[in-house]
Amino acid sequence: MKITVVGTGYVGLVTGTCLAETGNEVVCVDIDAAKVARMQAGEVPIYEPHLDVIFERNISAGRLTFTTSLQDGLDHGEIIFLALPTPEDEDGSADLSYVLGVAQEIGKYITSYKVIVDKSTVPVGTAEKVRETIAQHTSQAFDVVSNPEFLREGFAVDDFLKPERIVVGSSSERATALMEKLYKPFVRSGNPIIIMDEKSAELTKYASNSFLAAKITFMNEVANYCELVGADVDMVRRGMGTDSRIGKRFLFPGIGYGGSCFPKDVKALQKSGRDSGYDFKMLDAVIDINNDQKVKLIPKIEKYFNGDLSGKTIALWGLAFKPETDDIREAPSLYMIEALLKKGAKIVAFDPEAMDNVKAKYQDKISFASDMYGATDGADALVISTEWSIFRTPNFKKLSDNLKNKIIFDGRNLYDVNDMVNEGFRYISIGRREA
Numbered sequence: 001m002k003i004t005v006v007g008t009g010y011v012g013l014v015t016g017t018c019l020a021e022t023g024n025e026v027v028c029v030d031i032d033a034a035k036v037a038r039m040q041a042g043e044v045p046i047y048e049p050h051l052d053v054i055f056e057r058n059i060s061a062g063r064l065t066f067t068t069s070l071q072d073g074l075d076h077g078e079i080i081f082l083a084l085p086t087p088e089d090e091d092g093s094a095d096l097s098y099v100l101g102v103a104q105e106i107g108k109y110i111t112s113y114k115v116i117v118d119k120s121t122v123p124v125g126t127a128e129k130v131r132e133t134i135a136q137h138t139s140q141a142f143d144v145v146s147n148p149e150f151l152r153e154g155f156a157v158d159d160f161l162k163p164e165r166i167v168v169g170s171s172s173e174r175a176t177a178l179m180e181k182l183y184k185p186f187v188r189s190g191n192p193i194i195i196m197d198e199k200s201a202e203l204t205k206y207a208s209n210s211f212l213a214a215k216i217t218f219m220n221e222v223a224n225y226c227e228l229v230g231a232d233v234d235m236v237r238r239g240m241g242t243d244s245r246i247g248k249r250f251l252f253p254g255i256g257y258g259g260s261c262f263p264k265d266v267k268a269l270q271k272s273g274r275d276s277g278y279d280f281k282m283l284d285a286v287i288d289i290n291n292d293q294k295v296k297l298i299p300k301i302e303k304y305f306n307g308d309l310s311g312k313t314i315a316l317w318g319l320a321f322k323p324e325t326d327d328i329r330e331a332p333s334l335y336m337i338e339a340l341l342k343k344g345a346k347i348v349a350f351d352p353e354a355m356d357n358v359k360a361k362y363q364d365k366i367s368f369a370s371d372m373y374g375a376t377d378g379a380d381a382l383v384i385s386t387e388w389s390i391f392r393t394p395n396f397k398k399l400s401d402n403l404k405n406k407i408i409f410d411g412r413n414l415y416d417v418n419d420m421v422n423e424g425f426r427y428i429s430i431g432r433r434e435a
């Protein structure tokens with residue numbers, strides 16, 4: 001099939017590449033000319049495991065091409081995916097200007113039947129707005145469907161190629177049939193394509209992300225309470241997670257959820273609820289608790305240094321909002337950096353993939369080390385904010401030699417508390433007793 005993907009961020013790039021992988025002819029459109037040039041030269045513009053292999057394969061096969069011309073893109077595809085940003089607006093709502101701006105252009109340029117697919121995360125009623133916007137500029141037949149994306153950064157290729165479910169919101173038989181044909185190769189036995197109306201599809205995405213954010217937040221609250229009463233959240237998590245109604249995943253407490261989606265999507269659902277006269281009280285609590293959680297380690301660090309962090313050098317391991325990505329959007333590490341700098345501390349950071357992105361933001365304010373041990377050299381303490389695999393089994397002897405004080409503040413609960421005593425460290429984590 002002939003497919004066009006407008007927007008080559010995480011979602012657009014993965015969507016385009018994976019659809020090319022199943023034999024479709026895919027044209028990706030982006031307004032960022034420099035990015036398009038890099039992709040045309042075979043460079044994957046994001047860090048995403050396994051994407052490079054299928055990216056290169058499909059470019060070489062001529063199934064995956066890039067352009068800055070929306071008009072060329074629209075001429076090519078019968079199915080047009082919109083994978084455009086829907087960032088948080090000042091009032092917390094989703095900014096639809098990218099999506100509706102492109103919808104307007106689509107109305108001007110289409111000359112044959114198209115299925116316009118909303119892949120961006122958008123509030124209930126957006127498919128209708130896209131439909132109205134396009135229709136204002138054309139009398140050409142077209143359909144709009146909602147097809148929210150559930151991939152996770154770091155696992156994006158696998159999530160797209162082997163989805164647990166595909167949600168399609170459509171009220172057109174013609175469009176539904178095309179979407180089912182397109183997605184057939186991705187559906188493994190038992191994993192359904194769920195067809196529903198557009199509004200329900202739009203809400204499914206926000207409800208899923210908000211539910212997962214709430215699940216994490218609940219565990220963060222349990223962890224905070226564990227600290228007060230001397231319980232161990234690791235044990236509580238294991239005890240809870242073995243109940244299949246609860247499930248083991250997304251129960252890991254830490255220094256809060258971040259990323260380009262949970263924070264903005266929880267707020268967008270809360271705002272669109274309010275706009276429709278419904279108050280999602282639970283989401284208010286999720287947002288508040290998560291804000292506090294991101295700087296949860298700060299008072300602990302301050303207490304250790306008797307309330308004075310000025311001039312103290314903190315080694316910071318992990319900058320990305322989670323492992324296996326270079327994405328730092330809403331990363332808890334950034335909130336920690338801000339708080340530590342405010343208190344006069346110096347920071348030497350290391351992250352396997354995200355340092356360039358942070359350098360662009362904090363060029364002169366913090367230092368960067370070229371490896372994880374370099375960050376700890378002469379530091380007063382080690383703080384961990386992302387659970388990259390290489391941080392899980394460090395050389396503790398080396399760490400001990402490097403750090404001025406044998407103290408680790410761990411926002412991701414990487415180590416066993418008893419092991420840390422044996423290694424000679426004081427170890428302060430989330431929701432667990434010090435041994």
Ligand SMILES: NC(=O)C1=CN([C@@H]2O[C@H](COP(=O)(O)OP(=O)(O)OC[C@H]3O[C@@H](n4cnc5c(N)ncnc54)[C@H](O)[C@@H]3O)[C@@H](O)[C@H]2O)C=CC1
Nearest residue numbers: 007008009010011030031032083084085086120121149153
């Ligand atoms: N990042 C993720 O893991 C996921 C994101 N989503 C949703 O997917 C949507 C896109 O997210 P990302 O891929 O992270 O976005 P992004 O912000 O990484 O990338 C968006 C891309 O669109 C391009 N763009 C902007 N305006 C354009 C225009 N007029 N024409 C052509 N290209 C244009 C930008 O240059 C950029 O390359 C958002 O609604 C997001 O909530 C959904 C699931 C997962």
Ligand SMILES: O=C(O)[C@H]1O[C@H](OP(=O)(O)OP(=O)(O)OC[C@H]2O[C@@H](n3ccc(=O)[nH]c3=O)[C@H](O)[C@@H]2O)[C@H](O)[C@@H](O)[C@@H]1O
Nearest residue numbers: 149150151152153216250251252254257258259261321322
């Ligand atoms: O809409 C989106 O963009 C995507 O948002 C999330 O994916 P992602 O943001 O890539 O990352 P997650 O793995 O979900 O982690 C999000 C945040 O929650 C935190 N988290 C996750 C799990 C957990 O148990 N504890 C926890 O603190 C992570 O550290 C991270 O900061 C969802 O998992 C995807 O299904 C969705 O498509």
